[in-house]
Amino acid sequence: MAELTINADDVRNALNDFAASYEPSGTDRTEVGRVISAADGIARVEGLPSVMANELLRFENGIQGLAQNLDTREIGVVVLGEFQEIREGMEVQRTGEILSVPVGDAFLGRVVDPLGQPIDDLGPIEAEGRRALELQAPTVTERKSVHEPLQTGMKAIDAMIPIGRGQRQLIIGDRQTGKTAIAVDTILNQKANWESGDVEKQVRCVYVAVGQKASTIAGVRATLEEHGALEYTTIVASPASDPAGFKYLAPYAGSAIGQHWMYGGKHVLIIFDDLSKQAEAYRAVSLLLRRPPGREAYPGDVFYLHSRLLERCAKLSDEMGAGSMTGLPIIETKANDVSAYIPTNVISITDGQIFLQSDLFNANQRPAVDVGISVSRVGGAAQVKAMKKVSGTLKLDLAQYRDQQAFSMFASDLDPATRRQLARGERLMELLKQPQYSPYPVEEQVVSIWAGSKGHLDEVPVQDVLRFEREFIDHLRRHTSVLTDIASTGKLEDGTVSALESAVAEFSKGFQSSEEGGVRAGHEEHRAIEQDQVAQEQITKQKR
Structure with missing residues (x-):
């Protein structure tokens, strides 16, 4: 009769294989971790060996957390809630999900927190679905x-x-x-x-x-609601x-x-x-x-x-x-x-x-x-083509104005061309001023910048530029179809330019400036600059 021999290593390996493959019936397998410390919005959790980066975790009191650091012995979790309620020894479970927010048209007009929960006391929001926070950008x-x-x-x-x-x-x-x-x-x-x-x-x-x-x-x-803009706006607030x-x-x-x-x-x-x-x-x-x-x-x-x-x-x-x-x-x-x-x-x-x-x-x-x-x-x-046409030289004009303005601070006598450039630049800068909560339609912007860049404001006192602009646009709206044409076509056609030229000439005659003499005083100043320029040219010729 052969002698029975037992190899201890074989027995150990067989038991290990059986333990690894054993699946108890009728029970769910869940990984559980425990909080080892919590402070300043960060919880350190041990256990949960299969947790994934950016996975959503749930503490036993219902607060959620985001797995950020995956170290050898512990996990660094960003607490998404009141971290003061997290205690050492608390149980932490995996959710198997990444962080997502509810989305849909029902969010228009609402104020929500970074988790998509309403915070405006207007009741729950019926979402159309959910979308992951860390979504890949379009390729x-x-x-x-x-x-x-x-x-x-x-x-x-x-x-x-x-x-x-x-x-x-x-x-x-x-x-x-x-x-x-x-x-x-x-x-x-x-x-x-x-x-x-x-x-x-x-x-x-x-x-x-x-x-x-x-x-x-x-x-x-409150501003958005007052101006009727909240109905197409969602506010995500994290104060x-x-x-x-x-x-x-x-x-x-x-x-x-x-x-x-x-x-x-x-x-x-x-x-x-x-x-x-x-x-x-x-x-x-x-x-x-x-x-x-x-x-x-x-x-x-x-x-x-x-x-x-x-x-x-x-x-x-x-x-x-x-x-x-x-x-x-x-x-x-x-x-x-x-x-x-x-x-x-x-x-x-x-x-x-x-x-x-x-x-x-x-x-x-x-x-x-x-x-x-x-x-x-x-x-x-x-x-818009109309805007591109009228604003083509605007940036250059303003850059030259800034250079000339810096130079004029140290120069006592300026030639007429420089004075004219400074006068126009000053009026263009005034024209670009705009009160808060009063956006301009694009057709009104086109007309305004056209008037400034073409020199039709050169003879208007600086303090009257914005009033001239406002009243001129009202004049166009009442007596011409220029604004409608620009809004519908997006272009500044030759016929529209001719209509603008006629309208600005007619309007300028009746415009009353705040200075005595009205626009006529501006005309006289402009004429004096031109006469000064002619005199300078004559002196130059005589020197030659």
């Missing part, structure tokens, strides 16, 4: 070049820094220079398109408020009192809501106010997660934070539905320093920038757009 083949204009209603921007649908145009400047005012005015200017009922013209707006005072957000909402995690996620939530409409063939305008505070919130989250800091203590991937957000703004190809999402990110500078880390990052990502100068703002030049360093890299292709 190159899914895009189309920007070719449709998006009117802001501001003469200084639509004439010299035009914006097209699908463009990313940065609004940058110091605090209290009118950045939010430009964004809100742009939303207000979409009202006529919305009321037209034409899907091709309608623009749905998303205003993302990051790190703003709650009173400021309430003020923006200064929110945890850093919410402020970091808010722009992605707004972008997801907008992308739902964009992929449905509709047009969207999204405003991020502002991305400086989002970057600061992300820096706080990263430092609390103990990620290595880089320049200005920002993490190394802060560029990717903004690039993956802004690349989601696009003009889609016809095959994808031809929808668009136009982005107006806002960045706050300190002492007009555009060479800081975050401003240079966002400038390099976007398709142009509108730079607002505090000196211009304090000099009552509002909107305080610095035309010299503001630029639109792709919007020119989308500009």
Whole structure:
């Protein structure tokens, strides 16, 4: 009889294989982790070996969290709620989902938090579906070049820094220079398109408020409601009192809501106010997660934070539905320093920038757009033909005016040509002033800039320029069809120009300026400059 031998290694391996393959019947297998510490909006969790990056986790008290750091022994979780309610030893479960927000037309006119939950006390929102926050941007083949204009209603921007649908145009400047005012005015200017009922013209707006005072957000909402613009606008609010995690996620939530409409063939305008505070919130989250800091203590991937957000703004190809999402990110500078880390990052990502100068703002030049360093890299292709025709030399004229103005501060005697150029430049700068919450239709902008650039305001006193513009537009509306023709065709035909010439000549005769003598005094001043120029030429000839 053979001797029975037992190999201990074989027994151990068999038991290990059986234990690994054993599946108990009638029970669900769930991974459970436990909180080992929680502070400053960050929870550290042990366990959950199969958790994925950016997976949504749920604490036993119902609060959600976002898995960010996947270390060997623990997970760094951004708490999406009141982190003070998280306690050591709490049970944490996986959900198997990534963070998403509800989307749909029911969000128009509502104020929601970064998780898509209403915070305006107007009841629940019936969503059409959900969309992931971290959604991939459209690919190159899914895009189309920007070719449709998006009117802001501001003469200084639509004439010299035009914006097209699908463009990313940065609004940058110091605090209290009118950045939010430009964004809100742009939303207000979409009202006529919305009321037209034409899907091709309608623009749905998303205003993302990051790190703003709650009173400021309430003020923006009240302004939109007062002007009838809230019905086509969604506000995603993450006020200064929110945890850093919410402020970091808010722009992605707004972008997801907008992308739902964009992929449905509709047009969207999204405003991020502002991305400086989002970057600061992300820096706080990263430092609390103990990620290595880089320049200005920002993490190394802060560029990717903004690039993956802004690349989601696009003009889609016809095959994808031809929808668009136009982005107006806002960045706050300190002492007009555009060479800081975050401003240079966002400038390099976007398709142009509108730079607002505090000196211009304090000099009552509002909107305080610095035309010299503001630029639109792709919007020119989308500009209305009539506007392109009248504003072609405007930027150059204003640049020459600034140079001559700087020179005239040190020169006592100026030649007539320089004086004439200074006089026109001063009137053009006055013409570009615009009160807040009063956007101009594009046809009125065209007529206004045509009158200024063609010299029809040269003899009008500077303090009367805006009144001349307002009364001249009223005159055109009552006595001619010029404004209707420009609005319907988008062009400035020869016949329209002739009608404008006749109308401005007729109107100028009856215009009463605030100075004694009216426009006639301007005529005499203009004639004196011309006589002075003739005298200078005669002296030059005699010297020869």
